[in-house]
Amino acid sequence: MSAEPVEELVGRAAYAGVLRFYELAKHQEWQVRDVPWNERPPVPEGKGSPQRMARRRDVWRSVVMQQLQADIIACEMAAQLLNAAPDPEARLYYSTMVQDESRHTEAWLKLIGRVGGEGERDPHLDRLGHMFLEADSLEEKVFLMQVFFERLIIPRFRLIARSSRGTILEDICNRLAVDDGIHHGSGMAYERILLERAPPTIKQQLIDAANRMLPEFAAHALWRPKAREMIGQLMEARDRERLKMELNHGVRLAASLGLDVRDVALPF
Numbered sequence: 001m002s003a004e005p006v007e008e009l010v011g012r013a014a015y016a017g018v019l020r021f022y023e024l025a026k027h028q029e030w031q032v033r034d035v036p037w038n039e040r041p042p043v044p045e046g047k048g049s050p051q052r053m054a055r056r057r058d059v060w061r062s063v064v065m066q067q068l069q070a071d072i073i074a075c076e077m078a079a080q081l082l083n084a085a086p087d088p089e090a091r092l093y094y095s096t097m098v099q100d101e102s103r104h105t106e107a108w109l110k111l112i113g114r115v116g117g118e119g120e121r122d123p124h125l126d127r128l129g130h131m132f133l134e135a136d137s138l139e140e141k142v143f144l145m146q147v148f149f150e151r152l153i154i155p156r157f158r159l160i161a162r163s164s165r166g167t168i169l170e171d172i173c174n175r176l177a178v179d180d181g182i183h184h185g186s187g188m189a190y191e192r193i194l195l196e197r198a199p200p201t202i203k204q205q206l207i208d209a210a211n212r213m214l215p216e217f218a219a220h221a222l223w224r225p226k227a228r229e230m231i232g233q234l235m236e237a238r239d240r241e242r243l244k245m246e247l248n249h250g251v252r253l254a255a256s257l258g259l260d261v262r263d264v265a266l267p268f
């Protein structure tokens, strides 16, 4: 046997991690019909006057709207990754991620229909989406979406689930926290392989991309639509604290990929 096939095998062994996430994704796959649509209220109902209840519903509607907007953008991102990834294991994996993001969108569309329909868009989320979609390299796309965004969003799902016990919203958030955990894990595994063969200029591009993305992510995390402005002011100090921890975690992830993070500037 020539040396070539052996080398090829060694090369493929590096992709075993990515393949494991493909199998995990298939194992965790759920259907929109599994959500207990008719057994639970869509969002917490609240008590008090009809006006108070309507205000409360508007607050929840804006929470759902932000997630719907994020997952519609995620559909386009996942499709780009599927198209851009040259490796068969990664392509197989991304074919499941496209389905996940599309299923998330379907679930949010159904839920928002039950709480009054679509509302105000978060402009920072749209800007984050553009940064990703216009990124030049596959390394940068995986980095922005899977390494950063999908990891930073998981505690937010947990938080929403905790404050909406017994609702459809809680059920969907719990499913999405698991799915995005897989999306993030697979991205870390794939980014490691990509960076091993990437030229040093790519690594500098990633740091520059992180510096463009982090302030926008911070603005997104602290952004409140009109419906949530009041609550927004009450929670701002706590939100900033949480955000600081999340951003620091993001920087640690970049360091664990072997990137030199000394040039990353945190927005706080």
Ligand SMILES: [Fe+2]
Pocket: 071, 074, 100, 101, 104, 176
């Ligand atoms: Fe999603």
Ligand SMILES: [Fe+2]
Pocket: 074, 101, 150, 179, 180, 183
């Ligand atoms: Fe995702």
